[in-house]
Structures are given as C-alpha cells and as structure tokens.
Amino acid sequence: MEEVERLIREEVQREGSISFARFMGRALLEPGLGYYATAQRRAGRSGDFMTAPELHPILGAAIAQLAAATWERLGRPATFRWREYGAGEGTLLLAALDHLAREGHPLLDALEVSVSEANPYRLADLTAALAALPGGGPPLVAAGSPPAAGIVVANEFADALPFHIVVGRAAPGGFAERRVSIDPVTNVLTWAEGAPDPGVAERLAPLMASWPPLAEGQLAELSPATADWAHGLSGELTEGVVIVLDYGREGAILRDATSRMAGTALAYQGHRATADLLSEPGSRDLTAHVDLTLLRAAAVAGGLRHLTSTNQAKFLATAGVDGEVARTRTGPAATLEGAIALRSALAQLMDPRRMGGFAVEVFVAGSSPGANALADPASPLPGTAAPNRPLV
Ligand SMILES: C[S@@+](CC[C@H](N)C(=O)[O-])C[C@H]1O[C@@H](n2cnc3c(N)ncnc32)[C@H](O)[C@@H]1O
Structure with a gap:
C-alpha cells in the first residue's frame, strides 16, 4: 500500500468518512507522496495520459x-x-x-x-x-x-482540481454527498453517503442553486476549487x-440524467481509464470533465x-x-x-x-x-x- 493511502485511511478512520474532494486533494497532491508530488513523469507516452x-x-x-x-x-x-x-x-x-x-x-x-x-x-x-x-x-x-x-x-x-461528488436523493435539498469511507468487513476504501462537512454545504449550495433536481441515484461532480x-x-x-x-461540457449537459447518470469522474493509469476512483490512491490520476x-x-x-x-x-x-x-x-x-x-x-x-x-x-x-x-x-x-x- 502506498504511504499516501495509509495517511488517507488514518484520516478516514479518525473522521468516519471524508469528502471525495479531500480524498482527491491528498491522493494527488500530498507533499512528497501524491500522484502529482513525486519525481515520476505522469503526462506523455511513458506516463498515464497524453496531453x-x-x-x-x-x-x-x-x-x-x-x-x-x-x-x-x-x-x-x-x-x-x-x-x-x-x-x-x-x-x-x-x-x-x-x-x-x-x-x-x-x-x-x-x-x-x-x-x-x-x-x-x-x-x-x-x-x-x-x-x-x-x-x-x-x-x-x-x-x-x-x-x-x-x-x-x-x-x-x-x-x-479537487471536486465533490453529489448523488441525487430524496434527502433534504435533493442530494447527499458521496463520501469516502472504509468497509468494516473487507477493510477497503469504499463509498458512503452523508451530509457534506460543515462549511462545505454552504459552499456547495449557491453553486447548485441553478441546477434542476438530480435524478434518484444520479452522480454529479462539483468543484468549488475550480470556481x-x-x-x-x-x-x-x-x-x-x-x-x-x-x-469539459456545459453544466446542463454534464448533469443530463439520460446520458450522465454516473457523472464523468475517472481514474487514469497507463493510458487506461477506470471508474474505480478509490483504488491505489497516489498511483492514479483522478479527474472529471x-x-x-x-x-x-x-x-x-x-x-x-x-x-x-x-x-x-x-x-x-x-x-x-x-x-x-x-x-x-x-x-x-x-x-x-x-x-x-x-x-x-x-x-x-x-x-x-x-x-x-x-x-x-x-x-x-x-x-x-x-x-x-x-x-x-x-x-x-x-x-x-x-x-x-x-x-x-
Ligand atoms: C494533466 S497535467 C497537465 C500538464 C500540462 N499542462 C500539459 O498540458 O501537459 C496537470 C498538471 O497540473 C499540476 N497541478 C495539479 N494540481 C495543481 C495545483 N493545485 N496547483 C498547481 N499545479 C497543479 C500537475 O502537477 C500537472 O503538472
């Protein structure tokens, strides 16, 4: 297990769960350990993606x-x-x-x-x-x-830039946050749903104010860091x-339930994309439209x-x-x-x-x-x- 995963797990264990934005921030940028913080070349033919x-x-x-x-x-x-x-x-x-x-x-x-x-x-x-x-x-x-x-x-x-993942639910506000947790049985990093951290909810609300309601179970990314x-x-x-x-795409297209129920977040490794965002943090690029x-x-x-x-x-x-x-x-x-x-x-x-x-x-x-x-x-x-x- 990469050292950065150990650190993320420590934080998840302490907090119960963390936002995907927090997970992504550490997985990519943890000093000396994150995906974008080591000597390894990431872009280019020998890396994980081509720009x-x-x-x-x-x-x-x-x-x-x-x-x-x-x-x-x-x-x-x-x-x-x-x-x-x-x-x-x-x-x-x-x-x-x-x-x-x-x-x-x-x-x-x-x-x-x-x-x-x-x-x-x-x-x-x-x-x-x-x-x-x-x-x-x-x-x-x-x-x-x-x-x-x-x-x-x-x-x-x-x-x-780190993004939160929200999921359409019949919860107050019409969504829950998709958070990162640890499965008590398998001990692997897994998804959990919950309310955003205090402070984050107030940040997300105005950015989502113009969104039509998400469909039940629909995933969407939201990046206050980009804003x-x-x-x-x-x-x-x-x-x-x-x-x-x-x-990228216009927000309405990204959140069109007929074509984007699963959102756009992907992990990249060796020029292959996967929707498994939580495995091997520190070894994979994490990104969304x-x-x-x-x-x-x-x-x-x-x-x-x-x-x-x-x-x-x-x-x-x-x-x-x-x-x-x-x-x-x-x-x-x-x-x-x-x-x-x-x-x-x-x-x-x-x-x-x-x-x-x-x-x-x-x-x-x-x-x-x-x-x-x-x-x-x-x-x-x-x-x-x-x-x-x-x-x-
Ligand atoms: C996908 S690569 C693109 C590199 C280059 N612009 C290209 O087109 O080939 C993203 C770059 O942004 C850097 N980066 C990621 N997050 C950053 C941040 N918060 N502040 C500054 N640089 C960041 C990474 O280290 C990496 O070099």
Whole structure:
C-alpha cells in the first residue's frame, strides 16, 4: 500500500468518512507522496495520459500567436507575462518560446514567465529548461507577483482540481454527498453517503442553486476549487487574455440524467481509464470533465470579460499556424518524420471526437483601450474566429 493511502485511511478512520474532494486533494497532491508530488513523469507516452502539448508543439505555436497578437494590441508593453497554471515541465511554454524564436518575434524581449506548478520536480525541470535557452531564456518571476500585462494559460489544469461528488436523493435539498469511507468487513476504501462537512454545504449550495433536481441515484461532480480558481484569474493580469483549455461540457449537459447518470469522474493509469476512483490512491490520476458554465460564471464574476467559447479544433484552425505547418512540411529544415508527426498529431488534435473537441475558453482582462481592442469583434484574436474552411 502506498504511504499516501495509509495517511488517507488514518484520516478516514479518525473522521468516519471524508469528502471525495479531500480524498482527491491528498491522493494527488500530498507533499512528497501524491500522484502529482513525486519525481515520476505522469503526462506523455511513458506516463498515464497524453496531453496536447506532449503530443506536438503545434498547440504551443498557436497559443504563442495569441500571445503575440495580444501584446501587439496592448501597444507592445515593455513587460508581458506568460502566466501558466499546471505548467508541468514546461512543454507548452517551450513550444511557444520556440515558435516565437523561429519567427524572430520581438515579444521575446518583453516576455517574463510565471508558473503555478504543484510538482517540485516538474518545476525544477521547467526552470532548468528555461535557463538552458539561448541567453538564459525569459526571466522567471514568482507566482503571486503583482499583476502585469500578459496571458494566462491553463491546459488540462482545471480538470485536476479537487471536486465533490453529489448523488441525487430524496434527502433534504435533493442530494447527499458521496463520501469516502472504509468497509468494516473487507477493510477497503469504499463509498458512503452523508451530509457534506460543515462549511462545505454552504459552499456547495449557491453553486447548485441553478441546477434542476438530480435524478434518484444520479452522480454529479462539483468543484468549488475550480470556481475559486476561475474567480481569482482576473487578479493575475492588469490587462491581457486568459485561455483555458480542457475537456469539459456545459453544466446542463454534464448533469443530463439520460446520458450522465454516473457523472464523468475517472481514474487514469497507463493510458487506461477506470471508474474505480478509490483504488491505489497516489498511483492514479483522478479527474472529471470541467463544468464550463461554472468556470465561465466564476471567471466573469471575478472580473474577466468572456470573449469566446470554442474548441481546440477551431482554435488551431484559426490561430494562424499555417506558416508553422508549412515550415514543418516543406521548410528548409523539414523532414519526412517531422511532416508525418505533424499530420498524425493534427489528426488527433483537430478530430472533434478526440482532443479537437476539448473546450477552449478565452477571456479578456482589464478595461484599458488596449484591452477593449482585444475584444473587438471586427478583428478577432488568433484562435477566436469562426473557421472559414472545413475542419479535418
Ligand atoms: C494533466 S497535467 C497537465 C500538464 C500540462 N499542462 C500539459 O498540458 O501537459 C496537470 C498538471 O497540473 C499540476 N497541478 C495539479 N494540481 C495543481 C495545483 N493545485 N496547483 C498547481 N499545479 C497543479 C500537475 O502537477 C500537472 O503538472
């Protein structure tokens, strides 16, 4: 048994039961022990799941195009921050920097980087990779630095934030919380139903206020952590854009009893998904679809302006990466392997049934004339226009 499971069991034994959010928080982030707290690499082919940046640098190039256009419209501020949540070892960031370097883009001279990455090993990798760039790369500023002009990026971050699981019941309020307990007979971690912890109920109630009643026995995830994070995003920037990419759906779709009786929570290990969320805590990723309705409402309540809701296929199609694609296929340094890798990656990244269907939410921060120009419908930012050609 992993040490983190022993610690979780101790807590469950002490408390009788704990929320799934608490279980997930410890299973993923328990210092030195959690799934995202050890030296082991989790994303990528050798890990448990594949993300778009790990598949190919083209998404990094696309977000670099968005960052560059944002910087231009803000009047080329002397300092422009790339602020990234869950940056891992910096694969997306490095792809963006690489793209800007290939373009000889002047934004590189204004760029500073700030990341929130819970895994100290991945943060060390990212720091070393930046330092190894020509000229030492852009300066790395601490998370929590005063806000600056810039771009906030979060790819597959929100889905990793802890969530509660509620179950539709004819209980007061129409639901009970699905909690984690220990089976007295088998001694394995198991589900129990009960009332949310004091304090949590008050947090969940307003977030559920607009929900139609859940069907009897229907499971649904709810993440106050995601709402809090989205609410705080406007404080990150004086002006600029926020781009959140993740698998998610509108709240009403996630809680449609005809298609989602069991909710969307899954555990991942070795590129296989399972609905068994409680086994082997610390060895499996735990995740659920992001409630985009909740995310947007919280971000806007926090002060961001919602610019567009699109998906990864449309984002890539309109982000202005045609030059990058042409260079990879036929440029002076093009190789057959590179061209094939790009084609194969685009097939996955732009297929609406695969990563192409991932949600992309874009927001504008600030109210300066430059920030207003970012939201000009007559001149959409890269990635935010409707595609004018059929997608693959
Ligand atoms: C699914 S991975 C995505 C990594 C990267 N963005 C990508 O697309 O390949 C989630 C990342 O978020 C980090 N993470 C998870 N919870 C976090 C938290 N509360 N604060 C900061 N980072 C967190 C993990 O360590 C991991 O690097």
